[in-house]
Amino acid sequence: MNIKFPTFFTLFLIATSLQAQTEIHSLRVVAPIPGQDISAAYFLLKNDAPSSVELISVESEHAEAIQIHTNQMSNGMMRMVQLETLPVEAGGQVEFKRGGLHLMVFSPDRQALDSGAFSMTFHFSDGSSVDAEATVEQLMPESEPMNHHHH
Numbered sequence: 001m002n003i004k005f006p007t008f009f010t011l012f013l014i015a016t017s018l019q020a021q022t023e024i025h026s027l028r029v030v031a032p033i034p035g036q037d038i039s040a041a042y043f044l045l046k047n048d049a050p051s052s053v054e055l056i057s058v059e060s061e062h063a064e065a066i067q068i069h070t071n072q073m074s075n076g077m078m079r080m081v082q083l084e085t086l087p088v089e090a091g092g093q094v095e096f097k098r099g100g101l102h103l104m105v106f107s108p109d110r111q112a113l114d115s116g117a118f119s120m121t122f123h124f125s126d127g128s129s130v131d132a133e134a135t136v137e138q139l140m141p142e143s144e145p146m147n148h149h150h151h
Contacts, residue, residue: 021049022088022124024132029105031113031138039113041066041103041120041134042096047088054085054125062118064107071099080104085125 027043047053058066068083086101088094096102103120112118118134 022047022053022122022128022130024122024130027120027132027134028137029108029113029118029134031136032108033139037107039105039108040098041105042098043103043132043134044093044095045086045088045122046093047090049126050090051126052087052089052092053128054087055122056085056125057123058103058120059123060105060118060120062109062112063105066106066120067104068101069104070101 023046025044025046027041029041030039032039045055055068058068060066068086069080070083071078072081073079082104086094094101108118113136116136118136120132120134122130122132124130
């Protein structure tokens with residue numbers, strides 16, 4: 001009986017299960033409009049781990065700073081609020097999207113935005129980090145609205 005294969009297979013399964021269980025999907029950075037030095041980033045954050053985790057920081061060599069923000073209603077006004085951390089439940093996911101949770105990207109590197117090679121590193125409370133490449137979206141100028149038809 002060859003016992004090496006089952007042992008190797010068991011070790012392979014253990015090693016595979018220890019790989020990063022927090023994932024970043026569809027990361028995109030919106031290029032700032034001319035004259036502005038602040039951008040936003042959106043993505044889907046998935047936590048496939050058996051325990052909850054907190055997103056504690058995001059950094060990039062292509063930005064001066066990146067902060068976690070959300071929009072909250074206060075006295076009838078929508079206000080942007082910085083979050084120090086963001087909990088993600090075990091087996092859960094959190095969507096960062098326009099009008100809700102988002103990353104504020106301060107002083108993004110124009111060359112990185114223009115080249116489309118904008119990477120970020122996400123740091124979590126369990127000590128893990130996830131590197132992700134963002135696609136860069138250009139904002140449509142307000143003078144050219146989409147789906148606008150003249151009759």
